[in-house]
Amino acid sequence: MGRWEPDSRGRLVQAALDLYGERGFENTTVAEIAARAGLTERTFFRYFTDKREVLFWGAGTLQDLLVRAVAQAPDSAAPIDAVTAALEAACALLQERRESAQKRQSVIAASAELRERELIKLASLSAAMAEVLRQRGVSGPAASLAAEAGIAVFRIAVERWTNEVDPQDLSGIVRESLDELKAVTAGT
Amino acid sequence: MGRWEPDSRGRLVQAALDLYGERGFENTTVAEIAARAGLTERTFFRYFTDKREVLFWGAGTLQDLLVRAVAQAPDSAAPIDAVTAALEAACALLQERRESAQKRQSVIAASAELRERELIKLASLSAAMAEVLRQRGVSGPAASLAAEAGIAVFRIAVERWTNEVDPQDLSGIVRESLDELKAVTAGT
Numbered sequence: 001m002g003r004w005e006p007d008s009r010g011r012l013v014q015a016a017l018d019l020y021g022e023r024g025f026e027n028t029t030v031a032e033i034a035a036r037a038g039l040t041e042r043t044f045f046r047y048f049t050d051k052r053e054v055l056f057w058g059a060g061t062l063q064d065l066l067v068r069a070v071a072q073a074p075d076s077a078a079p080i081d082a083v084t085a086a087l088e089a090a091c092a093l094l095q096e097r098r099e100s101a102q103k104r105q106s107v108i109a110a111s112a113e114l115r116e117r118e119l120i121k122l123a124s125l126s127a128a129m130a131e132v133l134r135q136r137g138v139s140g141p142a143a144s145l146a147a148e149a150g151i152a153v154f155r156i157a158v159e160r161w162t163n164e165v166d167p168q169d170l171s172g173i174v175r176e177s178l179d180e181l182k183a184v185t186a187g188t
Numbered sequence: 189m190g191r192w193e194p195d196s197r198g199r200l201v202q203a204a205l206d207l208y209g210e211r212g213f214e215n216t217t218v219a220e221i222a223a224r225a226g227l228t229e230r231t232f233f234r235y236f237t238d239k240r241e242v243l244f245w246g247a248g249t250l251q252d253l254l255v256r257a258v259a260q261a262p263d264s265a266a267p268i269d270a271v272t273a274a275l276e277a278a279c280a281l282l283q284e285r286r287e288s289a290q291k292r293q294s295v296i297a298a299s300a301e302l303r304e305r306e307l308i309k310l311a312s313l314s315a316a317m318a319e320v321l322r323q324r325g326v327s328g329p330a331a332s333l334a335a336e337a338g339i340a341v342f343r344i345a346v347e348r349w350t351n352e353v354d355p356q357d358l359s360g361i362v363r364e365s366l367d368e369l370k371a372v373t374a375g376t
Contacts, residue, residue, distance in 0.1 A: 078375040146372045148340040187266040
């Protein structure tokens with residue numbers, strides 16, 4: 001080793017997702033991930049604390065992106081519009097990574113522990129957005145409701161997007177799901 | 189022991205909530221809970237597998253209640269109206285237990301592990317309601333969105349209700365929060 005490895009993190013993520021899909025998350029070791037990526041275990045641990053973190057390290061980036069987008073929305077934007085702007089930014093990040101997102105979703109769906117971890121990460125994203133909304137002067141309950149609605153829409157939209165045989169644009173699905181939420185909450 | 193103890197479960201819950209509030213959840217033992225309730229550890233384990241379960245055993249009852257109410261809503265009811273009917277039933281269950289709900293909330297708020305457990309329980313309630321909605325012929329995404337919106341409203345309403353100095357009716361707060369969600373999703 002010692003020489004510079006281009007995109008080691010990306011190669012490790014790719015190798016891990018492939019192995020989790022082939023053998024299951026439980027049955028995959030860090031040594032196997034590193035070997036598949038053509039890297040050492042030491043390199044793995046330079047990027048991730050454990051094999052679970054490979055699935056969740058992106059949550060920090062996503063949270064920064066969502067928070068920044070909500071904070072930067074025009075003062076006149078309604079809470080749901082600030083949240084929508086944040087989801088658009090997240091869509092732009094994910095749009096080119098559908099295959100990875102798909103693999104990640106199916107690994108998580110297969111494990112109760114990973115589903116729980118995903119729920120907790122999504123709740124953190126929601127709490128972070130609600131906090132920025134409150135800093136923008138939105139009342140506590142409205143801020144929480146707008147953020148929770150946004151995250152519910154996002155989660156359901158990503159699920160549809162990764163399951164579709166002939167996938168549309170993720171942001172189109174997010175907009176559709178938002179409209180569906182509006183229709184649903186308005187009732188008949 | 190051996191003789192019949194009236195409402196042993198209720199006394200254990202009460203004793204546990206008091207002790208968790210006084211000493212913290214981590215610092216309370218099952219032996220202490222049993223002693224405070226004037227019962228034995230053996231009786232404790234007849235009702236609960238561990239001290240955490242004291243805080244969550246009601247989730248099963250709540251889920252049955254929500255699922256039944258959604259299933260029994262008139263065929264003509266919109267998804268959000270079926271969910272609202274379910275939340276009303278849950279309010280009726282909780283209304284007389286505000287003090288316990290308050291203690292429970294503050295114990296959970298103080299522990300990351302318990303907050304995570306609560307999130308997972310709430311997600312199960314949402315998934316169960318979504319499933320009954322789908323059985324009623326509601327499309328997958330609309331069912332998930334209505335259920336998630338309902339649980340978000342419920343969670344936020346219970347939080348407001350337990351924090352209020354001069355508490356209103358829980359079901360009044362749920363209705364207000366639902367209206368707030370409608371206003372929020374409709375945007376400006």
